[in-house]
Amino acid sequence: MTLDAVLDRINADLDASLDRLLNFLRIPSISTDPDYLSETRRAAEWLRDELAGLGCEAQIHDTPGHPMVTATTGGEGRPILFYGHYDVQPVDPLELWTRDPFDPAIEDADGTRVIRGRGASDDKGQLMTFVEACRAWKSVHGSLPGNITFLFEGEEESGSPSLVPFLEANRDWLSKDLALICDTGLFAKGRPGIVTQLRGLLGEEVVIKAASKDLHSGSFGGLAANPIRVLSRILASLHDENGRVTVPGFYDGVPDLTDTMRAQWDSLGFDASAFLSGVGLAMPAGERDRTALEQLWSRPTAEINGIRGGYAGKGFKTVLPAEAAAKISFRLVGDQDPHAIRESFRAMVREMLPGDCKVEFHGHGAAPASRMDISNPAFEAARTALGQEWPEEAAYIGAGGSIPIAGYFKSILNMDSMLIGFGRDDDQIHSPNEKYDVESFHRGTRSWARILSEIA
Amino acid sequence: MTLDAVLDRINADLDASLDRLLNFLRIPSISTDPDYLSETRRAAEWLRDELAGLGCEAQIHDTPGHPMVTATTGGEGRPILFYGHYDVQPVDPLELWTRDPFDPAIEDADGTRVIRGRGASDDKGQLMTFVEACRAWKSVHGSLPGNITFLFEGEEESGSPSLVPFLEANRDWLSKDLALICDTGLFAKGRPGIVTQLRGLLGEEVVIKAASKDLHSGSFGGLAANPIRVLSRILASLHDENGRVTVPGFYDGVPDLTDTMRAQWDSLGFDASAFLSGVGLAMPAGERDRTALEQLWSRPTAEINGIRGGYAGKGFKTVLPAEAAAKISFRLVGDQDPHAIRESFRAMVREMLPGDCKVEFHGHGAAPASRMDISNPAFEAARTALGQEWPEEAAYIGAGGSIPIAGYFKSILNMDSMLIGFGRDDDQIHSPNEKYDVESFHRGTRSWARILSEIA
Missing domain, CATH: 3.30.70.360 (Alpha-Beta Plaits)
Known part of the structure; x- marks a missing residue:
C-alpha cells in the first residue's frame, strides 16, 4: 500500500525534515516590527525555494506589506488550498528565553523531545508538517499529491492588512473546494482536534x-x-x-451555546484547574456565570x-x-x-x-468569528484519518484564538476551511521559549499524508 | 564698595563661568540608572576639583550609593551650609530632544539666551551660581566668603538613599546656623521667591x-x-x-491653609490658565474645591x-x-x-x-513635607538683597516639588533652610530640552554675592 510507503518515508526522513525546519526557524521573520522587514522577506524567499525544489510552480507576490508566497502542484484531483504563515511573533522579553529564539535546536524537555525557537509551533513548524508530507508523497509517487495550491502569508501576527486585498484580487484561481489550515492545536496530548468554531x-x-x-x-x-x-x-x-x-x-x-454543543463540550472532560495550573494560575477570571470552555471558546x-x-x-x-x-x-x-x-x-x-x-x-x-460546516464529508474523512494516526480519536472543538483567514476564505472565496493542527497548550506560542513537540511534528506530518490520501 | 567689585567681577567673568558650567553639563550623571554609575562619580570628582581649585578643603565621601562631595572655606563668620545636587534626571524620550542632552550649548530661544542640556536648570546650573559667586568673591577679596561648608549629593533624582545615614554620621560638623539650598525657581520672570513650604x-x-x-x-x-x-x-x-x-x-x-497665607497667595495674582497654557493645557485637573495654587503648593x-x-x-x-x-x-x-x-x-x-x-x-x-521658620532674620535680609538684584521684589512662596533635604536638615541637623533658586517654569526640568536662562545664571550668581554680603 502506497500510504504505508509514504509513512515509512516520513519516518526515515525525520532528521532531515527537522534540519530543514531549523533552517527556516533561523530566519527572524517578525512581521510586526519594521526592523525585520528584510528578514521577513527572506523567510518568504526560503519557502518559495523549498516549494520550487519540490517541483511546484512557486512565486512571491509583493504587497504593500509583507509578500505572499503561492505554489501549485499542478496535479489532478480535488482542488485544495493549503494555508500557513511564515511570520512570527516578537520575542520580548528576551531575557526570559533559555536560548537565542532564532538559534533553534532540538532539546530534551523533561523527557520530551522538543523543537525550541520562535515560530517552532506558530506557525513554521506546523506549516512544515504539510510541506514534509508532500515531500514524502513525491518521493514515493514521483509526483506531488493531487491538485494543491499553497498560500503562505507573512502578516498573520500583525493583523494581515494585505490579505483581503490579495484574496479579492486573486479570487478566481484561489477559490478551491476546500481549504486546509494548519495553525491550531491538539485538543489534548495524543488527541487531535478539528476546529469548528473560531473567535x-x-x-x-x-x-x-x-x-x-x-x-x-x-x-x-x-x-x-x-x-x-x-x-x-x-x-x-x-x-x-x-x-x-x-x-x-x-x-x-x-449566540447562546446550543444544547448539542454544550453536551459535546461537557463530554470532553476539560479540566480547567489543570489547564490553568500549567501556567501558575488556579481560577477562571472571566465571566462569572460561564464555564471555563465557554470563556475560552464561545464567549x-x-x-x-x-x-x-x-x-x-x-x-x-x-x-x-x-x-x-x-x-x-x-x-x-x-x-x-x-x-x-x-x-x-x-x-x-x-x-x-x-x-x-x-x-x-x-x-x-x-x-469576525467563524463557524465551520461539518456536514462537508471531508470533515469525517479527516477525523477518521487522524484517529488512525493518534492514540485517541479526533474531537470537534472550538478555539479561543482567532484565525481570521477562515472567515475571509468563506466570505471572499466562498470556500470552507478545515482547521487541523498539532500544537500543544504548553507550546508557549507568543511567549518566551516557544517549542513544538517532535512528536507533534512527526505525527503531524504523517497525519497530513493520511488525510491527503483520503481527500485529495 | 567691595560688593560692587564682586558684582563687576561676576559680569566680566560670565563667559568663563558659562564655559565651566558647560563642562559640568557634559558629564551624564544620571543617578537612577546603574549604567551611569561611573559617570555620576565623574561629576562628583569634577565638583571636588573645582572646589579644591578655589582653595577649599574638598573631598569625596563614598556611600553605598553615589558619593557625597563636601568642601569648607575655613573662614570666619556665621557658619553656613550650602547644598546642591550634581546628579540629573534620565533623558528619555531622547527623540524629542533638539540636541544631544549631554552636548550642551548656549542657544537663542525666541530672543532669550538659554543654556540647553540635561541638568542646566536641575541642578547643575543652579548650584554653579553659588560656586561662581564664591569664585568672584575670592578674586576680589583674596579669600572665600565667611565660613561656608558645601554639601553636594548625587542621589537627589533617585530618592537620596544615602543622605540620611550620611547626615547622621556627620551630624557634628555639618550642623550650621543656616542652610542655603539652590534647587527651586523664580516665582515669575524677574521676580524671585524664597520657598517657605515644600511638599x-x-x-x-x-x-x-x-x-x-x-x-x-x-x-x-x-x-x-x-x-x-x-x-x-x-x-x-x-x-x-x-x-x-x-x-x-x-x-x-x-493642615488647612492659614488665612494669612491664603491672602498672600491670592495677592500673587497667579494665572493658572497662563501657567497651564504654556504646556498645552487649559484646566486644573486636581481637587475640585481647591484653588490652583493650593493644588500645586499646599495639597x-x-x-x-x-x-x-x-x-x-x-x-x-x-x-x-x-x-x-x-x-x-x-x-x-x-x-x-x-x-x-x-x-x-x-x-x-x-x-x-x-x-x-x-x-x-x-x-x-x-x-515628609517641610515648612520654614521665616522669623529667622536671614530671611528678610535675603529678601532685601534679592530685591536689589531683580526687577521685582522677592515673594515668600510654596513649592510643589519635593526637596526632602530641607526636612532632613531640620530633623537630623536641627538647622533651618532657606531655599532660593532661579529656575523658571518653562525650564523643562525632567523633560526633553531642559534649559536654564543665561539671565537666571547671571543674576543668580549676582544674587548670591549680595546675599552672602548680607548674611555671611
Missing part, C-alpha cells in the same frame, strides 16, 4: 494625550491632567463586576495586551507624562460585528475623556 | 503578577487573570470623583509616573502578560506621615487584589 479579533490601540510635553510632577502634579490616570479609568471601566464587557452593544450577535472578551506611559525603567522619575497608550484586543464570536464594536468602543472612550485630554485610535485588524 | 514625596512601585509567563490571549484570553486589567482597576480607584485621594488616612495631618497628591505591561511596541501582539507595573508618587504636606501612608496604600492594594494575582512593592523614598 474573531478586533485590535485597537488607544493613545491618550494631555500636556504638550512631559512635565515634572513636582511643578505640575495635582494641577495638570495625567494621561496614565485617564487611561487607567478607561481600562478599568471595560468590564463590570461580573466580568462582562461594558462596551455598548458588545453582546449583539453573541467574547476584551483584553488589554499592552500598556505604556511615563517612566517605567529602572529607578524612579517624577514625571507627568504627555501621553499614555494601551493596546486592547476583543475576541469576537457568532455574528458580532467588529466594525460596529470598534465604533462603539471609540465612542465610549471619547465619552470618558476629561477636558484637556485628546485621544488617538489606531485599528489593528477587524475579523 | 514631601513618597514613591511606590507596584508590580502585579498573575500567570507564570506571558500567555497567548487566544489560548487563554477570557479565562486567565490579566495583570494590566487588575493594575488599571487599582490605579483608577486612587482618586474619587472629586479628585481626592482614596488611600485610607491619607489626609491625616493635612497632597497621588500621581502615576509610569506604567508598563505586555507588548507596547510597534504593531500588535495578542499577549496576556505575566505582570504589569506602575510607579506612583505621593506629594505630601503638613504632618502627613510617609510611612503610615505607604502602609495604608499597600494594604489598600492588597485588599483589591483578585485571586490568582500577587503583588510586589518597591519603595522609592519617603520624605
